[in-house]
Every structure is written in structure tokens, then in C-alpha cells.
Amino acid sequence: xxxxxxxxxxxxxxxxxxxxxxxxxxxxxxxxxxxxxxxxxxxxxxxxxxxxxxxxxxxxxxxxxxxxxxxxxxxxxxxxxxxxxxxxxxxxxxxxxxxxxxxxxxxxxxxxxxxxxxxxxxxxxxxxxxxxxxxxxxxxxxxxxxxxxxxxxxxxxxxxxxxxxxxxxxxxxxxxxxxxxxxxxxxxxxxxxxxxxxxxxxxxxxxxxxxxxxxxxxxxxxxxxxxxxxxxxxxxxxxxxxxxxxxxxxxxxxxxxxxxxxxxxxxxxxxxxxxxxxxxxxxxxxxxxxxxxxxxxxxxxxxxxxxxxxxxxxxxxxxxxxxxxxxxxxxxxxxxxxxxxxxxxxxxxxxxxxxxxxxxxxxxxxxxxxxxxxxxxxxxxxxxxxxxxxxxxxxxxxxxxxxxxxxxxxxxxxxxxxxxxxxxxxxxxxxxxxxxxxxxxxxxxxxxxxxxxxxxxxxxxxxxxxxxxxxxxxx
RNA sequence: CGGGGUGUAGCGCAGUUGGCUAGCGCGCAGCGUUUGGGACGCUGAAGUCGGAGGUUCAAGUCCUCUCACCCCGACCA
Numbered sequence: 001x002x003x004x005x006x007x008x009x010x011x012x013x014x015x016x017x018x019x020x021x022x023x024x025x026x027x028x029x030x031x032x033x034x035x036x037x038x039x040x041x042x043x044x045x046x047x048x049x050x051x052x053x054x055x056x057x058x059x060x061x062x063x064x065x066x067x068x069x070x071x072x073x074x075x076x077x078x079x080x081x082x083x084x085x086x087x088x089x090x091x092x093x094x095x096x097x098x099x100x101x102x103x104x105x106x107x108x109x110x111x112x113x114x115x116x117x118x119x120x121x122x123x124x125x126x127x128x129x130x131x132x133x134x135x136x137x138x139x140x141x142x143x144x145x146x147x148x149x150x151x152x153x154x155x156x157x158x159x160x161x162x163x164x165x166x167x168x169x170x171x172x173x174x175x176x177x178x179x180x181x182x183x184x185x186x187x188x189x190x191x192x193x194x195x196x197x198x199x200x201x202x203x204x205x206x207x208x209x210x211x212x213x214x215x216x217x218x219x220x221x222x223x224x225x226x227x228x229x230x231x232x233x234x235x236x237x238x239x240x241x242x243x244x245x246x247x248x249x250x251x252x253x254x255x256x257x258x259x260x261x262x263x264x265x266x267x268x269x270x271x272x273x274x275x276x277x278x279x280x281x282x283x284x285x286x287x288x289x290x291x292x293x294x295x296x297x298x299x300x301x302x303x304x305x306x307x308x309x310x311x312x313x314x315x316x317x318x319x320x321x322x323x324x325x326x327x328x329x330x331x332x333x334x335x336x337x338x339x340x341x342x343x344x345x346x347x348x349x350x351x352x353x354x355x356x357x358x359x360x361x362x363x364x365x366x367x368x369x370x371x372x373x374x375x376x377x378x379x380x381x382x383x384x385x386x387x388x389x390x391x392x393x394x395x396x397x398x399x400x401x402x403x404x405x406x407x408x409x410x411x412x413x414x415x416x417x418x419x420x421x422x423x424x425x426x427x428x429x430x431x432x433x434x435x436x437x438x439x440x441x442x443x444x445x446x447x448x449x450x451x452x453x454x455x456x457x458x459x460x461x462x463x464x465x466x467x468x469x470x471x472x473x474x475x
Numbered sequence: 476c477g478g479g480g481u482g483u484a485g486c487g488c489a490g491u492u493g494g495c496u497a498g499c500g501c502g503c504a505g506c507g508u509u510u511g512g513g514a515c516g517c518u519g520a521a522g523u524c525g526g527a528g529g530u531u532c533a534a535g536u537c538c539u540c541u542c543a544c545c546c547c548g549a550c551c552a
Contacts (some may be wrong), residue, residue, distance in 0.1 A: 260552050332512035350511050
């Protein structure tokens with residue numbers, strides 16, 4: 001813990017893995033591509049879960065749990081789905097010492113098994129809409145992995161819903177993307193760009209995919225959440241049908257949507273600096289850390305008493321406080337330690353503070369240090385945390401905007417995606433998209449909902465183009 | 476799968492033309508002194524040198540094979 005991270009300017013990806021490990025968010029597991037989420041990282045994930053789960057409940061969803069194992073044949077039922085996932089499946093062939101009659105897939109996502117159950121549960125239009133979510137792990141055998149951003153096994157939530165009409169399902173897919181956008185902005189302080197995925201970037205089995213795209217500290221894009229309108233693709237493959245008001249058999253219309261532990265990677269890369277993590281107060285496991293400073297035993301006693309009082313008052317004010325009472329490390333060590341862990345606000349109390357009936361505060365986001373009367377602390381900390389939350393979002397938004405360029409020529413596009421996001425008119429053809437990817441390594445991140453309107457020319461082929469898309473190099 | 480790199484104490488590393496009890500820093504344990512930006516002293520514990528085979532009087536060091544992991548690309552939440 002007593003080391004420094006690689007500076008971002010020197011090697012961004014090394015900085016990232018340094019921070020994740022030194023802040024004790026995660027560690028490499030003995031199995032290739034897998035990670036151990038450590039208590040501090042898991043506490044952060046729990047706060048992400050809480051923020052999302054509350055929103056899911058508010059929008060009428062219920063949690064359930066479906067099995068880890070999926071019969072191999074289920075995956076084959078939806079043509080595009082199997083094609084998309086086959087290369088990255090983990091397959092169980094033996095159980096209890098015997099070869100299995102049918103191999104089991106370790107779920108890469110649960111559309112197939114959930115549809116199997118929905119087909120059983122849904123009989124009537126009165127059973128709709130069915131709004132389910134599950135928190136679970138999934139496995140995708142990726143070639144190259146990175147802590148949180150892409151691991152063989154990862155944690156996520158996957159929402160799965162069934163509706164009577166296409167319009168309703170479409171609205172649900174959009175609504176859940178709005179939920180993700182709201183979470184990203186207000187909880188994670190990440191200014192995401194919500195939009196539609198291009199056809200080539202669409203989820204395997206979906207009619208339309210929506211995404212929130214975020215800009216990381218190295219100006220690359222990270223897909224941070226997706227929501228899919230599945231149409232009737234899975235319903236037809238699995239026979240998920242209901243009787244409508246006219247006693248006619250209909251296939252349901254469906255959605256699925258997910259956010260994963262990748263969100264933690266986004267938080268690290270959007271806010272962190274060369275000192276380590278900077279956590280948005282809403283999600284920070286510890287919002288305020290109190291560091292006592294003393295020389296003599298008499299001072300220690302008085303300071304300990306003052307801290308007990310402050311801790312109680314801050315806790316009552318709804319603040320997540322932690323007192324660092326370790327006596328085997330110096331205050332300076334603790335300052336660096338908690339900065340590495342991204343705690344938004346530090347409270348120092350030493351003999352000088354005590355004499356002046358004040359504490360010394362240090363903001364993690366700005367590095368600013370200032371005194372505050374002890375009596376005011378509990379009343380003012382919640383406001384300070386709000387301010388830090390807002391300033392993180394503002395800073396990230398300014399960074400994103402400063403590195404996003406609206407371009408209209410090929411030359412401008414190439415230049416823009418080399419070091420940021422490009423916003424350009426695109427005719428919608430896969431050929432133009434492929435050309436951009438081949439020649440610049442940038443991919444179509446999304447077609448933002450927010451559009452300038454009117455018509456323009458495709459940045460690649462010059463054909464009439466109604467919409468703009470975001471192009472960028474992505475994780 | 477292609478390219479690059481690394482395997483020696485928990486972590487980071489050194490180890491000469493092969494040479495006898497394999498070192499250093501950090502961390503860890505004990506004791507003492509310390510504490511306002513990563514404290515210090517003393518003492519101590521900790522290693523089948525990734526694995527297998529070979530060459531040799533002698534292998535961490537040379538040879539062959541092998542395994543694992545990390546980083547960079549193509550694929551992906």
C-alpha cells in the first residue's frame with residue numbers, strides 16, 4: 001500500500017490496474033481472466049446495486065433468480081443469439097463423475113432460460129407486463145481481459161420483461177435506458193451519452209439496442225449499460241405466447257437490459273487521478289474519514305473524545321463516516337492511504353484544531369484544505385458532499401465536451417477519433433461504418449438521441465445522412 | 476490466435492565467465508522511540524529459484540521441452 005501508482009500520462013492502462021489493486025478494489029484470481037472483488041470494491045458494487053435496484057423497484061420491477069446452468073439446446077433456439085455467443089461459452093460436460101446427457105452452458109446471459117420459464121408462466125394478457133430483474137454472475141470466455149472492464153466471470157443485473165405490444169416493450173427499453181442514464185449522472189457522476197446502437201453493434205438477438213456511452217480519462221469510450229428491444233425474436237423461438245382480449249394467441253414483445261461491474265471500471269477511469277481513486281460521494285463506501293493526530297497521551301484522550309462526538313453527529317446526519325484510529329501508521333500515511341481509496345472528504349483533528357474548536361477538512365476532488373468550526377461540521381458536511389458530487393460531474397462533462405468534436409470531413413474524423421470522440425453525420429450503411437473501423441480503429445459508439453435535425457452528408461461516402469453518430473476508440 | 480514481456484520470500488527486484496551457507500528494498504512479527512503529508516532503531520520469521528528432463532565434479536545461472544501470468548492488437552458488457 002505504501003507505493004505510488006504509475007502516472008496516467010506515463011501509461012494509462014498501467015495506472016488503471018495499479019489503482020484498482022492498490023485501492024484494494026480487486027485482485028487477480030488464480031484462474032485466468034477472473035478477478036476477486038475485495039471488500040472495498042464489493043462495498044462500492046453494493047452501493048451501485050442499491051442505486052440501481054431502488055430505481056428498478058420504483059419502475060415496477062421485481063427481482064427473481066434463474067439458474068446458472070442452461071441446457072445447451074436452449075442457446076441454439078434463437079439463430080442470431082447462438083451465433084453471437086457460441087464462441088465465448090463455457091460448457092459443462094460432466095457432473096457427479098458422469099458425462100452429462102446434454103452439456104450445460106454456464107450462462108453468458110439469461111434470455112433463453114428466462115423465456116423458457118416465461119413461456120410457462122404467461123397465459124393471458126392479464127399476466128402482462130411481466131417485469132423481472134436478476135442480480136447474478138455470468139461467464140463469457142473472452143480472449144483478453146482487464147479487471148472490471150472485461151473479466152471471464154462478471155457480476156451484473158439483467159432485466160427481462162414481456163409485454164403485450166411492441167410499443168409498450170419499446171417504451172420499456174427506452175425507459176430503462178433513462179434509468180441507467182439517471183443513475184450514471186446522479187449517482188456515478190458520469191456524463192453518459194444515451195443513444196441507439198448501430199446494427200453491427202446490436203446485441204445478438206435484439207431488434208434494437210440502446211446504450212449509454214461514457215468517455216474515460218484517456219478519451220476512449222466505454223459502453224456502460226445497454227437496453228434492448230428484443231421484438232418477438234425470443235418469444236417465437238421459445239413459444240412465449242398469451243391469449244389477448246379477443247381470445248387470440250399472440251407472441252409477447254420483450255426487452256432485456258443490463259449493467260455490470262464494468263461500471264466500477266468506469267468510475268475509476270472517469271474520476272481517478274494520479275493519487276488514486278476519486279469516488280463520487282453518493283457511491284463512496286466511506287464518505288468521510290476522520291484522521292486523529294496527537295503527540296502526548298493527554299492529547300490522544302481529548303481528541304478521541306472529540307472524535308466520538310463528531311462521528312455520532314455525522315452519522316446522525318446520514319453521513320457514512322469512518323475513523324482511522326490505527327496507531328501503527330502516521331497521519332501522513334493515512335492521508336495518502338485514503339486518497340488512494342478515493343474517500344471524498346477527510347477530517348483531520350489535532351491539538352491545534354482542538355485548541356481552536358475546529359477541524360481541518362480536505363477535499364479529495366480539489367485537494368483543497370481548510371478549517372471549519374467543530375460545531376458546524378455535521379450540518380455542513382452533507383452540503384459539501386453534494387458539492388463534491390456536482391463538481392465531479394461538472395469536471396467530467398467539461399472533459400468530455402472538450403474532447404468531443406463535431407466533424408464533417410474524413411480528415412477531421414480521423415483527427416478527432418485519434419484523441420477523443422467524433423460526432424459526425426453517417427448514412428447508416430455498414431460499409432461506411434466498416435471503413436471507419438478499419439482505417440481509424442474507432443467504432444460506432446451510438447447514434448445519440450439528441451440530434452441536430454435536418455440533413456447533411458455522410459462523413460464517409462457523402463450520401464444524404466439524417467443522423468449523427470458518435471465514433472470513438474472503445475474499450 | 477498474432478506480437479511483446481515476466482516467472483527467485485507476501486510484493487518489487489538483484490544474482491558476474493556455472494562455484495560452495497541465494498541476497499537487497501518494501502511488507503510481516505516482537506520490543507522501544509515516534510505521530511499536522513507515505514516515521515525510526517534493534518531483533519526476528521519467511522525461499523522445493525514456475526515445472527519436467529538434460530549437460531556438469533558442481534545449475535538460480537547453460538541446453539531442450541513445458542506451464543502460467545501480464546501488456547499490446549483482432550472479438551466483446
